Amino acid sequence: MSTAGATKLPLATVLRQGQLRVALAALLVVCSVVTLGAAWQLKGEQRHSLDLIGRSIAYSTEAAVAFADDAEASRLLAGIGSAERLDSARIVLGDGREFAHYERAPAGALDGLQRRLSPTLELPIVVDGRDAGRLVLSGDAGFLRALLLWAGFGALFGVAVTALAVAATARRQDALVLQPLLALSRTTRSIRQARAFGRRVEPVAVAELDALAGDFNALLDEVQAYEAELVARNEALRQAYEAAAQQSRRDALTGVANRHAFEERLAEALSRARREGERVGLLFADADRFKAVNDEHGHEAGDAVLCAIASRLNRGVRQHDLVARLGGDEFVVLVAPLHSRDELEPMLTHLEALVREPLPLPGGLLLRPSASLGAAVFPDDGDGAAELMAAADRAMYRRKHAGRNRPAATDAPP
């Protein structure tokens, strides 16, 4: 049976309706059986007593019939009939004539029904050994009416007691079954909405529901552990990604920015400078006679010189300037923002002096690295990155050819 789309009934309604139906059906069956049983039993008793009353009347009226004293017969019928609460009593003679008659007065609205329910009895009246007539009696069904009334009251009382009992049972079921189920439902919803997997369902009194709550909490334990594992994995991945991203922007030998990172920063600095109307300085540095260092002292000494140049350039620039190695023995410095190109010449001199500091190497070797630097300025020496790089490179070569390590003019006048 599919219940998709159908109106959903609350559990409380289903339980209460079920209980009420069962209780009322049981009440109806009990009332019916008790009432019918009592009626059947009473009717038997009444038939028996009507038989005794009939015999008594037949005996008492025998003389009146024998002497054709209908007045006496009627008096006797009325006396016994009213004392025994009969509906009616008649004496009918053998030729069919009514000899004497008693009829009680009608009793209320249900009198007709009562008379229909009344048992009847016919007895012969024997005078001197021959049939002189017959006695026709109709008993009193008032007891049946009373019984039906009592059954009705009993049923009403039973319905009231049943309703109270169902209400009390429903309250208990509410506390033991419905409320825990509703709490489980509320907790599930709030966990789903807030993704709060740390919440737990409270233990409950009913064993099966408590087992359900326990299973639910165990499931939450697993979800929480799984979520924590995912968070840890994500964090590890994020850190690995960041380290890789950092790594991809660093020069492996010297640790300063590589060409890729430098080109990005230069492009950003130029677009900002265009927007804000600022200047950007670009320094190009090339180690002097570096090949000779490699050739005379070995590749490791050459590497040490490259690392020293990188760290000395880094030491000599402002905090927000960027030193990068383009490759081989070539370095660049991004000076941004630059307020005046006059700032560059002292910077070049300072950096060259820093690079020239003696460099002790393992084995007691003492080298004096040197580098030639040239500068270019945006927008004076070029509008784009390539033009600026070329201008700075030219300035560096002029300086190098003018005599390594000696200050040289920049590519364009200030």
Ligand SMILES: Nc1nc2c(ncn2[C@@H]2O[C@H](COP(=O)(O)OP(=O)(O)OP(=O)(O)O)[C@@H](O)[C@H]2O)c(=O)[nH]1
């Ligand atoms: N040790 C080392 N040497 C490198 C590295 N990359 C490039 N080189 C060497 O650097 C040298 C570059 O020499 P050049 O710039 O052509 O010449 P130079 O001797 O510096 O001459 P000038 O610039 O005219 O003074 C070459 O011999 C390259 O083999 C590196 O990572 N480590």
